[in-house]
Amino acid sequence: MPTPEIYQGFELGPIRPPSEAQSLMLRITRNCPWNKCKFCGLYKGETFSIRSVEHVKQDIDTIRQMIDEIEQGMTQSGGGSRRTLFELQSARPATDQLAYQMAVNWFRSGMQSIFLQDANTLIIKPDDLVTILNYARSAFPQVERITSYARSHSIARISDEDMTRIASAGLNRIHVGMESAADQVLAFIKKGVDKKTHIVAGQKVKRAGIELSEYYMPGLGGIEFSSEHALESADAINQIDPDFIRIRTLAIPEQVELSNDVRSGAFTPCGDLQMADELLLFLDNLQGISSTIKSDHILNLFQDVDGRLPEEKEQITAPIRTFQLLPPEEQLLYLVGRRTGIFSRIEDLNDTELRRHAEKARAAHRVTLENLEEFTAEIVKRYI
Numbered sequence: 001m002p003t004p005e006i007y008q009g010f011e012l013g014p015i016r017p018p019s020e021a022q023s024l025m026l027r028i029t030r031n032c033p034w035n036k037c038k039f040c041g042l043y044k045g046e047t048f049s050i051r052s053v054e055h056v057k058q059d060i061d062t063i064r065q066m067i068d069e070i071e072q073g074m075t076q077s078g079g080g081s082r083r084t085l086f087e088l089q090s091a092r093p094a095t096d097q098l099a100y101q102m103a104v105n106w107f108r109s110g111m112q113s114i115f116l117q118d119a120n121t122l123i124i125k126p127d128d129l130v131t132i133l134n135y136a137r138s139a140f141p142q143v144e145r146i147t148s149y150a151r152s153h154s155i156a157r158i159s160d161e162d163m164t165r166i167a168s169a170g171l172n173r174i175h176v177g178m179e180s181a182a183d184q185v186l187a188f189i190k191k192g193v194d195k196k197t198h199i200v201a202g203q204k205v206k207r208a209g210i211e212l213s214e215y216y217m218p219g220l221g222g223i224e225f226s227s228e229h230a231l232e233s234a235d236a237i238n239q240i241d242p243d244f245i246r247i248r249t250l251a252i253p254e255q256v257e258l259s260n261d262v263r264s265g266a267f268t269p270c271g272d273l274q275m276a277d278e279l280l281l282f283l284d285n286l287q288g289i290s291s292t293i294k295s296d297h298i299l300n301l302f303q304d305v306d307g308r309l310p311e312e313k314e315q316i317t318a319p320i321r322t323f324q325l326l327p328p329e330e331q332l333l334y335l336v337g338r339r340t341g342i343f344s345r346i347e348d349l350n351d352t353e354l355r356r357h358a359e360k361a362r363a364a365h366r367v368t369l370e371n372l373e374e375f376t377a378e379i380v381k382r383y384i
């Protein structure tokens with residue numbers, strides 16, 4: 001029998017969705033149980049493991065106790081003096097700092113939400129997840145939202161009954177990295193699921209009454225499968241009708257497997273102009289759903305592709321259509337400004353000060369219509 005793991009203190013995983021910046025992070029599993037997607041280097045070389053329910057409960061107890069101390073320290077009167085968060089944190093031993101920093105951040109942001117880490121919490125036994133959710137809910141009754149990442153493959157294996165129990169225990173939202181629903185693309189990038197599984201999983205989450213956020217990754221089909229990628233993904237999304245569709249554009253850093261395919265010629269990345277066309281094709285083919293589109297990632301070309309379907313479809317797609325109608329030199333300026341973080345939306349082109357910065361960046365990087373794609377490929381690696 002393997003020796004039970006000893007509790008090593010509060011743990012924090014490497015990432016969370018942008019929308020969970022204010023959440024308490026609770027680490028339920030470590031790393032990714034799949035770890036094969038060709039575009040993802042996040043957990044490369046790391047071993048997947050599931051933390052024991054008891055250890056997760058200890059993390060919850062630790063944060064609860066720290067929050068109590070913070071609340072008490074900040075409001076003390078009649079004998080005790082009021083202390084600042086900084087003073088309270090400085091008084092803690094070094095071994096407590098990670099948990100304390102998390103508790104302080106969470107306290108400051110109002111303690112409304114919890115995010116369960118790492119890549120795929122729904123791989124653990126439903127009974128264990130229900131136990132953890134109940135424990136967290138009773139420790140922090142004020143919490144409005146508990147969310148997690150999950151793979152479609154794991155969700156599809158959970159019974160409807162268990163999914164409903166998980167929902168009742170308080171899991172409010174699941175983020176699924178669909179990335180694509182084109183089977184050729186899913187197979188090539190080794191996502192480990194097919195379109196059908198994405199649909200089964202998405203519909204199951206919705207049936208259980210849990211909010212669903214699906215990620216779409218422009219560019220993942222490369223030049224060869226760009227249209228299939230957009231059309232099949234839109235079709236799957238139409239069958240799922242998720243609450244949120246989140247755009248997260250492909251980037252290919254050196255350390256991911258897909259960069260070998262780029263070097264060998266097995267994968268030809270789309271340039272930004274084709275990426276814009278593909279995104280519009282995807283959005284134009286979303287029909288009969290009531291999802292909110294979010295483009296809250298620095299890698300995305302248009303942060304203003306944002307709104308609720310169906311009523312705001314024109315507004316959602318307008319930035320891309322405006323971009324497509326620009327003369328090539330203006331498109332170039334927008335892309336340089338966007339990729340250097342100067343612009344976030346198409347109308348920033350009309351801001352004299354921002355334009356001046358973008359023109360300076362263009363001159364500094366010596367970007368032309370001819371070398372634009374190389375410039376983009378290099379600069380997006382800084383954001384990963």
Ligand code: SF4
Pocket residue numbers: 032033034035036037040041042043119151177
């Ligand atoms: S499932 Fe998610 S975390 Fe795991 S390798 Fe794929 S993209 Fe990365």
